Amino acid sequence: xxxxxxxxxxxxxxxxxxxxxxxxxxxxxxxxxxxxxxxxxxxxxxxxxxxxxxxxxxxxxxxxxxxxxxxxxxxxxxxxxxxxxxxxxxxxxxxxxxxxxxxxxxxxxxxxxxxxxxxxxxxxxxxxxxxxxxxxxxxxxxxxxxxxxxxx
Amino acid sequence: xxxxxxxxxxxxxxxxxxxxxxxxxxxxxxxxxxxxxxxxxxxxxxxxxxxxxxxxxxxxxxxxxxxxxxxxxxxxxxxxxxxxxxxxxxxxxxxxxxxxxxxxxxxxxxxxxxxxxxxxxxxxxxxxxxxxxxxxxxxxxxxxxxxxxxxxxxxxxxxxxxxxxxxxxxxxxxxxxxxxxxxxxxxxxxxxxxxxxxxxxxxxxxxxxxxxxxxxxxxxxxxxxxxxxxxxxxxxxxxxxxxxxxxxxxxxxxxxxxxxxxxxxxxxxxxxxxxxxxxxxxxxxxxxxxxxxxxxxxxxxxxxxxxxxxxxxxxxxxxxxxxxxxxxxxxxxxxxxxxxxxxxxxxxxxxxxxxxxxxxxxxxxxxxxxxxxxxxxxxxxxxxxxxxxxxxxxxxxxxxxxxxxxxxxxxxxxxxxxxxxxxxxxxxxxxxxxxxxxxxxxxxxxxxxxxxxxxxxxxxxxxxxxxxxxxxxxxxxxxxxxxxxxxxxxxxxxxxxxxxxxxxxxxxxxxxxxxxxxxxxxxxxxxxxxxxxxxxxxxxxxxxxxxxxxxxxxxxxxxxxxxxxxxxxxxxxxxxxxxxxxxxxxxxxxxxxxxxxxxxxxxxxxxxxxxxxxxxxxxxxxxxxxxxxxxxxxxxxxxxxxxxxxxxxxxxxxxxxxxxxxxxxxxxxxxxxxxxxxxxxxxxxxxxxxxxxxxxxxxxxxxxxxxxxxxxxxxxxxxxxx
Ligand code: FES
Ligand code: FES
Numbered sequence: 001x002x003x004x005x006x007x008x009x010x011x012x013x014x015x016x017x018x019x020x021x022x023x024x025x026x027x028x029x030x031x032x033x034x035x036x037x038x039x040x041x042x043x044x045x046x047x048x049x050x051x052x053x054x055x056x057x058x059x060x061x062x063x064x065x066x067x068x069x070x071x072x073x074x075x076x077x078x079x080x081x082x083x084x085x086x087x088x089x090x091x092x093x094x095x096x097x098x099x100x101x102x103x104x105x106x107x108x109x110x111x112x113x114x115x116x117x118x119x120x121x122x123x124x125x126x127x128x129x130x131x132x133x134x135x136x137x138x139x140x141x142x143x144x145x146x147x148x149x150x151x152x
Numbered sequence: 153x154x155x156x157x158x159x160x161x162x163x164x165x166x167x168x169x170x171x172x173x174x175x176x177x178x179x180x181x182x183x184x185x186x187x188x189x190x191x192x193x194x195x196x197x198x199x200x201x202x203x204x205x206x207x208x209x210x211x212x213x214x215x216x217x218x219x220x221x222x223x224x225x226x227x228x229x230x231x232x233x234x235x236x237x238x239x240x241x242x243x244x245x246x247x248x249x250x251x252x253x254x255x256x257x258x259x260x261x262x263x264x265x266x267x268x269x270x271x272x273x274x275x276x277x278x279x280x281x282x283x284x285x286x287x288x289x290x291x292x293x294x295x296x297x298x299x300x301x302x303x304x305x306x307x308x309x310x311x312x313x314x315x316x317x318x319x320x321x322x323x324x325x326x327x328x329x330x331x332x333x334x335x336x337x338x339x340x341x342x343x344x345x346x347x348x349x350x351x352x353x354x355x356x357x358x359x360x361x362x363x364x365x366x367x368x369x370x371x372x373x374x375x376x377x378x379x380x381x382x383x384x385x386x387x388x389x390x391x392x393x394x395x396x397x398x399x400x401x402x403x404x405x406x407x408x409x410x411x412x413x414x415x416x417x418x419x420x421x422x423x424x425x426x427x428x429x430x431x432x433x434x435x436x437x438x439x440x441x442x443x444x445x446x447x448x449x450x451x452x453x454x455x456x457x458x459x460x461x462x463x464x465x466x467x468x469x470x471x472x473x474x475x476x477x478x479x480x481x482x483x484x485x486x487x488x489x490x491x492x493x494x495x496x497x498x499x500x501x502x503x504x505x506x507x508x509x510x511x512x513x514x515x516x517x518x519x520x521x522x523x524x525x526x527x528x529x530x531x532x533x534x535x536x537x538x539x540x541x542x543x544x545x546x547x548x549x550x551x552x553x554x555x556x557x558x559x560x561x562x563x564x565x566x567x568x569x570x571x572x573x574x575x576x577x578x579x580x581x582x583x584x585x586x587x588x589x590x591x592x593x594x595x596x597x598x599x600x601x602x603x604x605x606x607x608x609x610x611x612x613x614x615x616x617x618x619x620x621x622x623x624x625x626x627x628x629x630x631x632x633x634x635x636x637x638x639x640x641x642x643x644x645x646x647x648x649x650x651x652x653x654x655x656x657x658x659x660x661x662x663x664x665x666x667x668x669x670x671x672x673x674x675x676x677x678x679x680x681x682x683x684x685x686x687x688x689x690x691x692x693x694x695x696x697x698x699x700x701x702x703x704x705x706x707x708x709x710x711x712x713x714x715x716x717x718x719x720x721x722x723x724x725x726x727x728x729x730x731x732x733x734x735x736x737x738x739x740x741x742x743x744x745x746x747x748x749x750x751x752x753x754x755x756x757x758x759x760x761x762x763x764x765x766x767x768x769x770x771x772x773x774x775x776x777x778x779x780x781x782x783x784x785x786x787x788x789x790x791x792x793x794x795x796x797x798x799x800x801x802x803x804x805x806x807x808x809x810x811x812x813x814x815x816x817x818x819x820x821x822x823x824x825x826x827x828x829x830x831x832x833x834x835x836x837x838x839x840x841x842x843x844x845x846x847x848x849x850x851x852x853x854x855x856x857x858x859x860x861x862x863x864x865x866x867x868x869x870x871x872x873x874x
Contacts, residue, residue: 018255025254034172035165037382039333040415044804047333075165083164091159094769097777098610099162100333100382106163129813132804134333134383135610137776138812140769 005067007031008077017064024048024059026067027074035075035103039132046131047100049107050074056111075103078110086110089148090141097135104131109145118149154629156770157615158380158608167380170351171337171412178339179208181398181411182257184247184264185421186239189273189487189797190455193237193246197265201249204263206256208405211248212264213237217400222365222391226586226646228458230362230390231490233397239268240455241489242797243420248397250409273487273797277427277452280484284450285457287481290465296481298469300535308433308478311444315435319512323432324864325501325847326790327452328425329418329802330494331809332609334382336422337412338395340402346373347403351395352381353388355646357605360639362391363399379637384609386493387422389648419802423492424791426452426461428501432468432509435476440519442474442528447506452491453483459491466498467506470533470733471580477534487797493648495781496840499581500847504785504865507577507848512861521576521852522549522558522737533731541730541829544761545578548737548823552576552759555821556739561856570743572754573857577845579736581650583763583827583836587722588655589642592621592663593714594671598692598704600625602660603635606644606652611839612770613652619766620657620833624664627692642718650734650837653766655721657833663719670715671703681709721831730829734836736760738779738845742853749872753783753850757819763836764826775820775842782846784810790866808866 003026004013014030022041027033027050037047041060048059051073052066078084083091086109096102105128112119112127119127124145133141161167186193198210211217211234219232233245247264251257274280287296305311312318338351347369353359353376360376367374381388394411402409413421428451435444447468451461464479494500514521526546532539553559553576561574593601602621608614617634625632635641645655668689675682675694682696693700707715726732741755758779765771788808792800801807826834847865854872855861862871 018253020259021253021255028172029174029254032174033165034168034174037169037333038171038412039335039382040804042415042803042805045333075163079164083160087163090163091155094156094159094773096156096159096162097612097770097773098333098381098383099158099167100169100610102162103165125813125815129811132333132809132811134331134385134809135777136773137778137780137818138810138815139776139818140773141812 001065003064003068005069006071007033008073019065021064022060023062023064023067026064027059033074033076037100037103039100046104046108049104051107056107075106078106084110085151086113086148089144089151093140093144093147095136095140095144101131101133105141109148113149113152117152154615154619156612157618157634169334169380169382170339170378171410173339173350175341175408178408178410179250179252179405180254180257181248181250181401181409182261183245183393183397183413183417183421184249184261185417186242186244186246188239188268188270189242189275191239191268191270193239193266194269195267196247200263201260204260206252207249207260209250209401211401213246217397217404219366219396219400220368222362224358224361227358227390232366233393241420241487243417243489245393245421248401250401250405275486275488275793275795275797277429277484277486280486281429281450284482284484287460287483290462294465298479300477302475305476308444308446308476311476312433312435312446315443316438317436317513317516319432319434319509319516321432321509321512321863323430323505323508325428325504326866327427327793328494328785328789329791329807330385330387331807332383332385332387335413335415335418336388336392336394338398339408339410340399341408342403347399349374349376349395349399351376351378353378353391354384354607354609354648356607356637356639357643358646359391363395366396367399376639377637378607381607381609385495386497386648389493389646393421416803419791419799420489423490425494426491428461428463430463430505432505434509434513436513436517440517440524440527442472444476445472445474446478448480450482450484452486452488454490455485455487457483457485459493461501462498463502463505467502471506471530471578472528473530474534488793496581496843499844500785503577503579503845504847507845508851508863511852522553525549525578536731538729538731541732542825542827543735544823544825545735548735548759548761551821551823552737552739552757556757558739567743569746571746571857573742573853575740575849575853575856577738577849577852579738579841579845581734581841581844583732583734583830584649585651585654585658585723585831586645588644588659589718589720590644590656590659590663591642591716591718592660592667593716594667594703594707595714596704596707598702599631599633600627601633601635603641604644604656605639605641606636606656607647608636609647611647611652611774612767613647615770616653616766617656620660624660625692626690650839653835653837654831654833657835658721658831659719661832662721663717666717666719667715670717671706674710674712674715675706679710681706726829732830734760734762734841736841738849740849740853742850742857744854744857744872749869751787751854751867753787754816758842759821759823760841761823761825762838762841764834765822765824766835771838772820774838776818778840778842779818779846780810780815781843783850786847786850786865786867788866
């Protein structure tokens with residue numbers, strides 16, 4: 001089937017999409033946007049987090065067809081030019097090691113701060129509990145979220 | 153402080169990991185895995201697979217891709233898939249389907265019909281203890297069984313029997329998977345008989361060498377690239393099945409092949425940390441001085457024995473002063489997924505046993521566990537002459553105890569419904585480095601490049617290269633570009649064993665003076681800016697009397713595109729003079745819920761003596777990550793293998809690793825003593841020491857809180873029911 005959707009503000013289409021294909025696959029393999037990562041394909045790690053009509057979803061659990069006619073934002077579209085304050089804070093605080101979890105954390109963090117500009121530490125921990133990071137031990141990520149909240 | 157140079161690319165989604173490239177014409181491979189743990193494949197019916205939409209090829213042991221077993225000095229043999237019909241573990245790769253899209257390949261792979269001649273599978277470590285085999289010699293080449301006995305002492309049993317206070321306990325640790333967030337994957341492209349392989353690995357040159365051997369092509373015809381690696385932790389040392397099958401299929405089909413393991417497949421088709429059983433017997437005098445230490449270890453390994461978790465050699469062999477020491481290391485071959493090194497191999501599970509036993513000894517003696525450790529601190533491994541080059545473990549403990557409030561540990565036992573306990577443990581990890589070559593290039597635009605084939609699997613090596621380059625050339629780090637993760641660069645070896653910082657630092661310390669010499673030769677040579685004059689180099693400039701120029705100006709004046717030099721280094725004479733290790737003191741506070749028995753780690757501090765700290769932020773982050781690995785080992789993760797050999801929890805829904813909400817405040821401190829006896833930059837590596845001891849510190853804190861001694865990790869609720 002053919003899907004037509006808006007990705008990072010640009011109208012895109014893809015042909016020969018199989019019904020069972022995930023949005024994550026379509027983004028990575030058909031639309032040239034490999035920023036979102038596949039680390040589990042079962043909704044457990046959050047590495048594939050994108051926004052679907054503004055709401056964060058695990059792109060590995062959303063069928064590509066479900067995105068028909070809708071708006072998708074990926075890590076590549078998180079900022080206009082340069083880096084979003086959330087990205088900037090992750091850079092500054094060194095909240096990045098291997099970086100594989102990072103796109104998902106950024107999407108979840110920005111969503112959190114859009115909903116709650118000044119979250120408490122427990123709220124941050126809870127909001128990011130759906131994102132796994134095997135490298136950092138989370139402290140720098142927490143630092144980055146606090147910094148991003150302060151800088152926005 | 154310089155920021156991590158890779159962070160902007162990683163946060164913008166622009167960093168390209170192995171699987172992120174899609175060359176034109178790419179097709180997709182899907183690995184088929186076994187559904188039994190032991191037996192022989194007698195037939196594979198793939199007719200329906202071949203007929204499925206988009207399928208280009210099906211490879212099986214009956215229709216294999218030819219692959220030879222690679223052998224490397226560092227890694228030994230690497231297993232290559234599909235070369236025979238033997239199945240020795242559940243989830244073993246037994247087929248490879250290539251199709252136009254990933255979903256077509258996966259869909260078609262479900263149609264493979266495999267017929268097995270099943271044989272009984274040995275999957276229980278416990279059942280195998282009785283007829284365990286001796287493990288191969290240790291890393292130091294020591295035999296699996298060894299004793300150091302004081303003069304006149306006949307046996308370790310005698311020494312134990314003569315001890316005033318004794319502990320005898322057996323501990324168990326679970327099978328674990330590295331669970332790096334990036335699943336093992338590869339994209340393979342052939343052009344004119346040359347292979348380019350994009351695949352996350354711990355060393356591109358090692359990867360290229362393994363692929364060249366496996367595919368029987370000249371090494372120069374294989375280029376492995378891994379500029380970004382989504383975590384490794386020992387699990388990406390050997391080239392993986394995606395790389396072997398992807399590369400061989402791409403050659404066969406004449407199309408680029410992309411192949412990735414699913415998360416479930418990562419749990420069986422890569423490798424795991426073995427499970428262990430360890431018996432500790434410790435004897436001490438009434439003052440807490442060790443008189444005898446016996447550490448007997450059993451590790452699971454593969455049916456044809458391969459990697460064994462060296463828990464005895466990794467800990468009791470070296471950690472404490474004792475006149476009498478006896479260690480054994482055995483292995484139990486099982487039909488379980490391959491075993492390999494994983495973050496602090498030996499030390500991580502070994503320290504759970506030794507440091508729990510030390511805590512039991514402290515309890516038996518009625519002594520402060522910190523004091524017990526200080527009292528038995530070694531100046532050299534027992535029975536060896538070579539003293540530690542630079543050991544400040546005492547300072548780690550005293551500083552840590554003060555900072556953590558260790559003295560308060562008897563005060564607040566209960567906080568509402570939570571029982572509070574404190575625990576501590578020693579951490580040690582050997583200081584190692586590998587042979588390494590780094591190329592340093594000075595360029596006419598006054599920038600430099602520091603390049604090596606080594607990998608940055610998230611450790612910060614890219615940033616460290618820039619920092620060391622800047623320091624050695626005396627220019628700002630912003631002007632030093634790092635290049636890595638490309639097998640065509642000078643061989644940087646493997647990012648493993650916490651070696652990379654010391655290895656590249658040592659090579660840069662050799663290469664920088666050489667490139668400066670080359671620059672001076674250009675400056676003073678025929679047509680040079682300072683032809684025939686005396687010059688000196690400082691701060692990125694060449695100084696002649698009354699005159700100076702930047703290195704860029706010197707190169708431009710001479711019409712040169714660059715000057716370059718390669719620095720190489722390897723461990724050498726220092727190894728005959730000292731023993732080398734990093735040290736640390738772990739402290740933690742846990743809360744055990746009075747009614748539900750839930751355990752929460754509520755506070756943790758690690759103080760480390762790891763030589764020079766090169767990049768504070770990256771160092772803290774890596775150490776913290778490692779400490780959380782320890783928490784995970786103690787309270788969360790363990791791969792459970794059913795009797796059939798099938799992993800019961802081999803996916804991210806059921807293999808638990810901590811999330812943000814599991815991790816409260818973690819504090820890290822360093823005592824900073826550069827160890828220049830070990831290498832010229834004085835850094836000893838941080839990747840592994842941080843995980844060591846944590847699980848014991850937590851179990852010790854659980855005992856402190858509840859009076860229940862749990863000798864098996866991960867600790868689960870049932871362990872704490874009264
Ligand atoms: S890849 Fe989607 S949640 Fe893990
Ligand atoms: S930085 Fe590696 S998984 Fe988070």
